Amino acid sequence: MTGRARPIPPPNRASRLTTLPSTTSQVVIVTGNGYSTTYATLETFAKAGGHWVAVSAPLPARIGSKGFSDNHVEGVPTTPTGVYSLGRTMYGIGANPGVRYPYHQVVTNDWWNENPESSLYNTFQHSATNPGGYSEALWKEIPAYTHFAVITYNMPPNVATPEPYAGSGIFLHEFSTASGNATAGCVSLSHANLVSVLRWLDPARSPRIVICPAQNLGRY
Template identity: 30%
Template sequence: MRRSLVTAAALLALAGSLGAGPGGADRPPLPDRLADTGGGSQLITAEAPDTGSTTGTVTWWERRGGSWTEAGSAPARFGAGGLAEGATREQGTSTTPTGLYDLPYAFGIEDAPAGTTYPYREVTEDSWWCQDNDSRAYNRWVEPRPAHCRAAEAEHLVSYGTQYARALVIGFNYDRPVRGRGAGIFLHVNGRGATAGCVSVPADAMAEILAWVDPARAPHIAVGTSSGPTAITRY
């Protein structure tokens, strides 16, 4: 009888030690495992299992009292082409760029959710996002669309009534745009399936994120995979 009790205790101890490993309950929250969080006290993470994935999880975090805590989470969708390293991504591949990015401003066809403090730009019939590599307005909102930004190489934002009901601009290739790298990468409301390179979440999650995100807390978004060269913890 005593031998059985000792064996049972040993098995319980082993199970406890396994639970305390990398996947255990005492594992630090994801922001603490990132190489960088952008220096603010709010962070959104968008994590996919691997570069071939088109689905994953978006989680929003806040830092209070020196600790990161989860503020919310939702299922996410990524590009139809999966994910690709942001520094070498190519335009037209329908891949979501991995990396750590700021969030310049929000926009939408619908009004901003109640409580929104983030800069929020209203979409009108004249609102376009220029993706024309030959235009000096490359990877910029233009209103109205200038002649040097061809309509065939731009998104007429109001035409995406579901996806751009509400959105956040992701600062990928934004400050100093590299032609051919990609333009118009957003966190927006889900459409019918995988995206053309953006990150998307359900409409209620997008509304919650916009009401939560605070410009005074310098929010960023980290996009990556669970492991490998594009692991979210590298950024």
């Protein structure tokens, strides 16, 4: 006697994506209503038995104070659209919350270099000197950078070399206030939701994050 075949899950946002690498079996989808919104929804999906299934309920998120952009530039608080991987290291002012990625606990003089004139543009840097430009003193961004993952916008593997002035420092991080404010271009979640997502992400599953207005999800 053979068991019944498992039913195929109904189509969902992840199953409709067509540009994910074949090795990707986790995806985070961030969408909002139009380009100008600062409010978004973050959803997580995992591939099981060859089919995409929802992992979490839709989570409330915030994005840049000027919404989404297909052509993000340095210094403009928009959130870049596209499909990106996550950086090889997760970071945070707080101790490792139990993530599967290598984790660096931020200390004084840890910067994200956001100076387009620097050869280290859009990279983590430990330096006693401010790298200049829009560079962020990571250890001072409380509570936003309690924990965060790097979204590889304008970074390898999406580009071979960061393009000057194309924008930098796009993270998945914690709300900057209890209720959540619009960001300078990052995607933010409540502390509890962020920690849950960061713990779930597994580098062995080649996760990707898709960011765009909901009506444009078909591009990806």
